[in-house]
Structure formats: structure tokens, C-alpha cells
Amino acid sequence: METAYFDHAASSWPKPPEVVSAMQDVMLHYAANPGRGSHRMAVQASRTLFEARRNLAKLFRIKNPNDISFTLNTTMALNQAILGFVKPGDHVVCTAVEHNSVRRPLEFLKQTRGIHITYVATDSTGALTVDEVRDAIRPETTLMVCSHSSNLLGSILPVAELGQLCRDRKIRLLVDAAQTAGTLEVDVVQMGIDMLAFPGHKGLLGPQGTGGLYVAPDLELTPLLYGGTGSQSEAIEQPTVRPDRYESGTQNTVGIAGLNEGVKFVLHETVEQIHKREWNHTQRIMDALMSTNGVTVLGPQLGRDKTGIVSFNVHQADSSEVAFILDQSFQIAVRAGYHCTPLAHATAGTMDRGAVRASVGYYTSDEEVDRLITAVREIAKHLG
Structure with missing residues (x-):
């Protein structure tokens, strides 16, 4: 895969x-x-x-x-x-x-x-x-x-x-x-x-x-x-x-x-179409993760304008652990930790464990979005 x-x-x-x-x-x-x-x-x-x-x-x-x-x-x-x-x-x-x-x-x-x-x-x-x-x-x-x-x-x-x-x-x-x-x-x-x-x-x-x-x-x-x-x-x-x-x-x-x-x-x-494409992906991810028990999504709420970033945490797990599982067990590449922005993590209240950041791009597919949602839900169920 x-x-x-x-x-x-x-x-x-x-x-x-x-x-x-x-x-x-x-x-x-x-x-x-x-x-x-x-x-x-x-x-x-x-x-x-x-x-x-x-x-x-x-x-x-x-x-x-x-x-x-x-x-x-x-x-x-x-x-x-x-x-x-x-x-x-x-x-x-x-x-x-x-x-x-x-x-x-x-x-x-x-x-x-x-x-x-x-x-x-x-x-x-x-x-x-x-x-x-x-x-x-x-x-x-x-x-x-x-x-x-x-x-x-x-x-x-x-x-x-x-x-x-x-x-x-x-x-x-x-x-x-x-x-x-x-x-x-x-x-x-x-x-x-x-x-x-x-x-x-x-x-x-x-x-x-x-x-x-x-x-x-x-x-x-x-x-x-x-x-x-x-x-x-x-x-x-x-x-x-x-x-x-x-x-x-x-x-x-x-x-x-x-x-x-x-x-x-x-x-x-066109920038307009690229942004729309990325926004649709982020909304799907946010909607699914926000309804998943134990998952906390950071940033603007569902329906608010934003860039193609969905940062989240699963239960009390360290963000690096979640990212490692996504990579090793599901072959999904995300970024975990502090993202070179401790100021933002202090603002979000995540200085204790960082956050998992899933970010979409022009070539992100619906199938990949489905894989991410399924994987995070399985991890949340396992860690809960």
C-alpha cells in the first residue's frame, strides 16, 4: 500500500x-x-x-x-x-x-x-x-x-x-x-x-x-x-x-x-479552486474526528474558513506516539510535536504533548481522507 x-x-x-x-x-x-x-x-x-x-x-x-x-x-x-x-x-x-x-x-x-x-x-x-x-x-x-x-x-x-x-x-x-x-x-x-x-x-x-x-x-x-x-x-x-x-x-x-x-x-x-478543494477535505476530516470519542480537534470550528490543516490529539496520548502508529501501522504520513511554533501551542494549550497535524494538498484524494479517518478512529478506540 x-x-x-x-x-x-x-x-x-x-x-x-x-x-x-x-x-x-x-x-x-x-x-x-x-x-x-x-x-x-x-x-x-x-x-x-x-x-x-x-x-x-x-x-x-x-x-x-x-x-x-x-x-x-x-x-x-x-x-x-x-x-x-x-x-x-x-x-x-x-x-x-x-x-x-x-x-x-x-x-x-x-x-x-x-x-x-x-x-x-x-x-x-x-x-x-x-x-x-x-x-x-x-x-x-x-x-x-x-x-x-x-x-x-x-x-x-x-x-x-x-x-x-x-x-x-x-x-x-x-x-x-x-x-x-x-x-x-x-x-x-x-x-x-x-x-x-x-x-x-x-x-x-x-x-x-x-x-x-x-x-x-x-x-x-x-x-x-x-x-x-x-x-x-x-x-x-x-x-x-x-x-x-x-x-x-x-x-x-x-x-x-x-x-x-x-x-x-x-x-x-487558480488559487480559489485549490483552496476550495483543500477546504472540502479539511471539513470532512474535522467533521469525522470531532464526532470521534477521545479526539480533540484544534483551530477554527467546523464551517469556518481555514487553510488545509487539521491538528488534533487522541485521548491523553503523546502526539508522537499517535503519529508513529499512523506511519507504522497504517502507512499514513503526518507531522507530530511542536511544529516549530511553541507560541501557537501555548495558545492552544498543547505544550504538554504537542499535536498531530494532518495537512492536505492539491493531490490529496477522497480515498486518502477516508483512510486517515478510519485509522484515527481505530487508534482512538484502541487507546481509549
Whole structure:
């Protein structure tokens, strides 16, 4: 029996065939350095990167594709945004469901630059009120950081309203789209997003080792990396032109070629239809698990909008034990533990044992959903 994969919130799998073909095509025919030469292979590599930027700009409603810089993942993008923007003495507002990729850079700056941080509480399901964020803002607040959706609870935060609040208060907004890029509509202009960090390997259906950061045209960051960019090589300083300023070193042409095809796939299928498909799966899972004795489901209640994540616990069992049984006895892949987001687990009241996270994706089938429901019910019966 083939494994039923419910770990899309970590990395989507399988990938569209076009993604695999594009990556193979680079390796076979033009695996040269983009932006570093004028021969035809290097030019083709550069074109691939620009096409990917252009398609990402179309997806996120970004006016200038060059405002997107490629990174290895969302974590690197968030570090570039946070470390490149926040200055000593600044005050930063973020939420109590943030990933460690936000929390750890901020806490590092608290120790090294003397910044101040306010974590705005959500309710136990991950819901956030804009009024509480407004109350947390101080005169020295310069940045609001917010995950578009919690990677534990699947709750969707009111980014557009936060964007308007930040515009009114002249505060920059950084959005972590790790769980929403490719599965929820993102319009950086209408939503007031100044910086958008996103992965290539989740909802965009690209390979691991890809991601990016959008930076608003009127915003300048201190680069995270310094080095060769293929432009202004005679200068000692890092180039000011984008995207070179934030892209030192050879880029992952193979991975970005795959990412480009993943983005094209999302554009063709449409984010709206992908979200609807995932939502239907999550509702079926939630409905079944909520009616199963001994199973506690976290996050927004049935019928509420959310991303493709269903986190749960079974009786008093440790989440790792449940995940191990699902893998070894039922060939179902889920993620257990703390999901690099202790803040969200503290919010949900699951710091004692973590949670089992089942996350769906574009390729999740009804049959796989049935297998998961049946397996969890059997485990609950056995452990009860």
C-alpha cells in the first residue's frame, strides 16, 4: 500500500510532472550561472529566473517582478526582512501564533540591538482581533509581523485589515505566507503588504530549497548576504539595483525552474479552486474526528474558513506516539510535536504533548481522507 501523505504544510508532495521535467531540462541542457555570462546557456538560465519572477508577480499582484528576490526558503526570507529592517530601539508587534522563523530572529535582535517586542494574543483557535493589535502599537513601533495562517491551527489572520491599520500608523507590515502562498489569494497592494516571505516547496508546488521575499519599492533593507551578484562588479559596495542587492551568489536555477512550473500550475488551476478543494477535505476530516470519542480537534470550528490543516490529539496520548502508529501501522504520513511554533501551542494549550497535524494538498484524494479517518478512529478506540 502506498503512503497516504498528510504533511503538505511541511512540503507538498507529489509535485506536478511539469516541475520535475523543468528541473531535469535545466540539468541536461543549460545548467550555467544565471546573470554571470553572455553565452546562450547563461542567458537561458537568466531567462528562467526572470520568468519565475514574472509569474510570482502575477500571482501576488506585484507590479515589478524585480522587487522579488529568491531565497532558500521562507526562513531565510523572514531573516532578510527582519534583520535587514529592524533598528536598535525599534518596537515590533507580532502575534502569539508565530513560527520560530519569526520569533527567533526577533528575540535575537532583542538581545543584540535592544529592540522591544509585543506578542498580541489570539484566542485558542488562533483568531485575532485588529483592536488588540491597535492597542499594542507604540510611538516607536516600526514593524508588524504576522503569519497569514497559523501552521498549527490553520486559522487565517485578517491581513488586509492589519495592512490598513499599518498604513494609517505608518508602520511596515511583514507577512509570513508559508502556509498560504498558492492556496489563498494574496494581493500585496490591496492588502497593504510591505514585505511578503513565501516558500516554493509548499502551496506553490515547487522543490525544496526555493522561496522568496517581496520588498515594496519604497523600502530598502540591509542585505543579509554580501558578495558576487554579476552586476556592478567593479564597486566595493553591494549593488543597489534589485534583485541583485538581495541575491549574492549563484542562484538555484534548477530549483527555480521547478518553482516556475509550480507557480504556472497554480495560476492555471487558480488559487480559489485549490483552496476550495483543500477546504472540502479539511471539513470532512474535522467533521469525522470531532464526532470521534477521545479526539480533540484544534483551530477554527467546523464551517469556518481555514487553510488545509487539521491538528488534533487522541485521548491523553503523546502526539508522537499517535503519529508513529499512523506511519507504522497504517502507512499514513503526518507531522507530530511542536511544529516549530511553541507560541501557537501555548495558545492552544498543547505544550504538554504537542499535536498531530494532518495537512492536505492539491493531490490529496477522497480515498486518502477516508483512510486517515478510519485509522484515527481505530487508534482512538484502541487507546481509549
